[in-house]
Amino acid sequence: MLHVSERKLLYRFLAQLFAYPDPQLIDALARGDAEEAARLTGIEAPPALLEDDVLLDLETGFTSQFINRMGGVPAPPYGSLYLEQDGILMGQSSLKVLEAYRAEDLALEGGGEPPDYLATELEFLYYLVGQEEEALARRDVEGARDKTVKQRAFVSELLGPWVPVFCGRVETDERAHPLYLWGCRLLERFCAMEQDWLERLT
Template identity: 30%
Template sequence: MEIKVLENSALLYKYFAESFYYPDENQVAQIQDLSLNIDESNRILFEEGIPDLQIEYSRLFVGPFKVAAPPYGSVYLEDGNKIYGDSTMDVISVYEGESLQVDLKEPPDHIAIELEFISYLIYKQIESYGEGNLELASSYFNKQLHFLNRHLAKWVDSFCDKVESESKCNFYKKLAKAVKNKVYNDLINVYSIN
């Protein structure tokens, strides 16, 4: 696989991940900086101001009452929609297998963290190619496939559908659609390569 394609994919996953964190001024600036390095067709423009994004973020993903689109995989994968179920423990195990810190502000199956993990695996694949270690690069590719199949792809459609239907904010609607398409397209491409 061409390195430039992998770099673009990793950057896009990182961009999506950052877009699912709370949109304070610093976070929005970071998202805008990242957007300068991704293909223009994948950029999602902020049509709303930061206060509107913050209100919508809280309504969709935090509460205070019913959370419109819970951003945690376990809510979609566990009986009773519980957080920190067996699927979360499996995600923790995968992260620990990569020697990654799991002491996070959010549960480890938060959409942003899972998207960021895919970005990490792609960067590790690129690094392995750069070192000439094709076996290790292949291993990171297989880890991406495994994580997409066991975790992210199992729930991202349901989550993104909720965001698209519940959001009053164009940014989050477009983000959800783009994430759903990216994961779906990557699964198709990964399967066609494997």
């Protein structure tokens, strides 16, 4: 069973990993966040990144995997494309995601991504777990439970159902970057752990 602080660390790292690569991700990798994530979830260690310019290499890999590739993007990171019957962007599931954000008085920052962008959903769960941790620190059991119930609903309805399909697309892509292949194994494992834990807890 993971401690709330460990769950928060995993959501934070995954949100960084599945956002467009930036210097903060490079810092996270340098301080060993990927190795710690592997240890916490029991998966293999992350691949070594040996390129001279790691950020440029990850930008190239991320773009090819998730944004733009000749012949089509293998794994677009948007929930509605997997949850909606017609595979449309910004469907009813996207609106449910947006409602979950608004229920916490959160607004999407500028950036142009739909609400069901994978990195944003992971960042939202990082926020909820952080709120749970703060409630526990002040011995607010009901407040902590409220955040846990919201986590369970979000993971079970809006994130968990599409993660295996999304990760499957990455894992069967012969051109996938090794870090994102590993990241999908981490994401799938952690989502399964979360679904099990949240169901038993609430």
